Amino acid sequence: MNKKTISIMDTTLRDGEQTPGVALTPDEKLEIAKKLDGLKVDMIEAGSAIVSAGEREGIKKITRENLQSEILSYVRTLKSDIDSALECDVDAVHLVFPSSDLHIEKRLEKSKEEIKEMAIETARYALDHGLTVELSAEDATRAEKEFLKETFQAGIEEGVQRVCICDTVGMMMPEQIYELFSEFSNVIDVPLAAHCHDDFGVGVANSLAAIRAGGSEVHATINGLGERAGNAALEEIALAISEFYKNFKTNLDLDELYEVAKLVENYSGIPISPSKAVIGDNAFAHEAGIHTHGVLAEATTYEPVSPEKVGQRRRLIFGKHTGKHAIENELERKGLEASEKQIDEIFKRIKELGDKGKLVTDAEWSAIIDDVMGRGLEELVELEELTVTSGDAVTPTASVKVKYKDRTFIEAGVGVGPVDAAISAVRKVVAGISNIKLQEYHVDAISGGTDAMVDVVVKLTDGKRIINSRGSNEDIIKASVQAMLNGVNRLLWDKKLSEKEKEEDNG
Template sequence: MNGKILLADTTLRDGEQAPGVFFSPRQKVQIVKLLAQCGIKEIEAGTPSSCKTEMEAFHKIMSLGLKVRIVAWGRMTNEDLQAVKSSRVATVNLSIPLSDIQISTKLRTNRKQVLEKIKEYVGKAREMGLEVALGGEDSSRAEEDFLVEAIEVAKQEGAFRFRYADTVGILDPLRTYQTLSRLKKWTSFPLEFHGHDDFGMATANSIAAWRAGVASISATLCGLGERAGNGALEEIAFFLALRKNVDVGIDLKGLFSLCLLTSRLSKRKIPPWKSIIGEEIFLHESGIHVDGILKNPRNYEPFNPSIIGRKHRFTLGKHSGRKSVLWTYQKLGITLSEQKAKDILHKIKNFTATKKRPPSKEELFQFLTENFPHSSNIGT
C-alpha cells in the first residue's frame, strides 16, 4: 500500500465523453485552474484530434503556465499524434486495445501487430519530444501475459507508465487487487488504474488498486463519464485521505466545491444521496440517529461535515422520535413538555404519511393547536 499516491483527473477527457456533455474552451480553462488550485498534479485535458474547439482549449490551457502535468489522449495513428504535437502538451496517453475481443473485432488485427504498433507509435512520440504513457484499453479483459509483453515493448521505447483500464467496468475489488499485485511483481514499470462504474465498483476497485501499490489512479469529478461513469475522484480522495491517512495532496473542501461546479457546467444533477457531494448526506430523520447525533455526532457521521462546509441537519417524518421534535421546536424558540412532544410527534407522523413530505415551519406552529387536522392513524 502507498502512503502517497498521484490522483489524476480525466474529467475533461473521459468525463466529457458522457452523452450530451460538452465543456467549452472557457469552461475547460476554468476547471483546469480550479483543479490545479485543489492540488491535482495531473490533468488529462481532452483529445486534440476530436475538433477545433478541443485544440483551442488545449492552447488556452497550455498558455496558463500551470505547474501541472497536462496530458492529451490519442490513438496510435499519425493523425492523432500530429494533433497531440500541435496541442503544445508535453505528455500524451497513447491508447490501444489489449483484449483479444477488441483486437480482433475493433482493430481487426492480432496481438503481434498490436505490439508492433506500440513499438512504432511510442517510438514516434518519443522522437517528437513527448512523454508517453501507454493506455491499455480493456486491460481487464486482456490476458495478463500479453499485458506484460505490451508493457515491456512500451518501456523499451521510452514510455514512463502503463494505464490499466477497466474499460467496461467488469472488475471487483478482490480481482483488481490480485491482478495488479501480480503485474507489480512481473514488472517494475509504474502502473495507473482507470476504472469504470458499470457494476458500481469503480471507487472500490480504485481503492483495491491503491492497496496493490499502483503509482496513480485516474478518475473524474462526480464520477462523470460515458455509460455508468468513471471512478469518482472525490470519493477516492476523501476515503484515502480521511480513512487511510494517505497523502493525496488535495484540498478536499476545494474539490467538493469543484464537483458542484462541474455538475452545473455539465448539466448533470447530483442525486441528493450521492456520497460525499449529495445534498442530503448529513440529513437525518430516524429518531435513533438524531438521538445519537445529539449525544455525539461521530455516532452517525463518517466524517465531519465542516470539512466540506456543511452541518448535520434533521428532518421530521415517519421515523422521527421525540428527541427530534423537542430539538426542532427548540430551534423555533419553543420549549415543549415531554407529553406535548409525544402528541405533536403523532401529528407529524400522520401528516408525513398523508402529504409525503416533512412539515413546513408554518405547519409546525399549527401542530401546537389541538385541532390540527390529520387523516391517518399511525402509531407513535
C-alpha cells in the same frame, strides 16, 4: 511511517464528458479544470485534441492558465493525434492502445505485433517532442498477460514514464484486480495506474484493490461520470484512502470535493443522486428520530466522517420520522425558546404532513414554527399578475407583476415552454429584489385525475442559506411561481427577523 502517495488523474473532461448527453463548452471545461487544480489533482486529462476544433480550443484555454496539475490529452496510436496534442501545448499524453484479442482482431483486424509497433512508434514520436507519456492498455483485463508485459516493457525501454491497466468495461472483481496488479507491480519499474469502470458497481473497490496491490496512480471522474455506468468516482476513492488506508495518502484537498462536484453537476446537466456517497445531498442528512438524537449527542454515532471534511454540511430533515430532539435542536439553533406545549404542536403538525407523504420543506418547517409561536410570516413579496402566452407558432412568453415593499416590479421571460418562461420572468424579478438564486426545480408529486394537484419543489439560496420551498396548484405554472415566491418570502423574512433581533440585542 512514510506514506505512499497515490497520484490522481482526473478524466472528467475526457472520459466523463463521454457520458451520453454531456457536452461541455471550452469555457465550462476551463472552469472545471481550475476547480480540479484547486482540489490539487495531480493530472487533468483535458480532452482528446484530435476530436474537434472546439475540443482543441478548450484544451488550449486550460494549458494557458499554467495550472499546477499536469495537463494531458488522450491520444490513439497515431502521429496525427500527437500533433494535435502538441498544438494544444499539453504537458503529457495518455496514449491508449487496444490490448485484448476482441479489440485487436475483431474491431481493428490487426495483429498483436502491429498494435505493439504502432504503440511504441507513437510513444517514441511523443517522447521526441518533449511530452510525458502514459502508455495505457485498453481492455487490459481481457488481454493476454504476456502481450501486455511485452508492450509495456517495450514502452518503458523507449522511455515512457507511466503505464496503465484499463478495466474498460468492468470485467474484473476486486480480488481479480488485486491479483493482476500484484503480478504486474513486481515486473513494472515505472508507476502503474488503474483505470476502472463501474459496469458492475465495483469501480471504486477495484481502484482501491489496485492500490493495495502495488498500483501508484488511479484514474477517476468527479461524480463517477463516464460512459455506460460511469467511471470510478474520485470523491469516493479519495475519502476511502484518507479514512481506511493509513499507508497511503493523496495530495487532494478533500474539503473542496463538494464544491467541485456541484460545479460538474451544473455544467454536465447530470443530477447527483441525493443518496450518492460523499457528495449527495442526503450523505449527511438525518430524519429518523433515533438518528437525529444520536448525531446531536455525538456526531460519530451516525456520521462516519465530519461533513465539513468533504465540504459538506449536516442537514436535519423534518418529516414523519422526525423526533422531538431534532425540533428542539433546530429551535435552539434559531435562538427560539418554545414551551413544551409549542414543541408538541410543532411535532404534531410535522407528523401530519409526513403522514400525507409530503416532504416538509424548509419554508413549511419555518411557517409551522412561526404560526405556533406567533411569529406570523409577512408576505414581503406579493404576486399581483401572471400572464403566460404559448402555442405551436408562438415562443412561450410570460410576464409577472410583483409588489415588494412600496415598489412594483414587472418583468417578462421566454423559455422552451410556459413553465420555463414563467420561472425566467420570476427569476428576473427576484434578481431585482435580492441575490436569491434558483438552484434546483422539480415536480414533487402529482395527484390523479383531470384536475390533478401539482406539487412543485424548488431549492433556493441567498449565498448563506439553502432552503427548499413548495408551491401547490392545479396549474403547474402557478405552482411553480408560488414555490419560487414562497421561498423568496421565507429567506427575506428570516433575514428581516435576524436583523431585528440583532438590533434588539444591541439596543
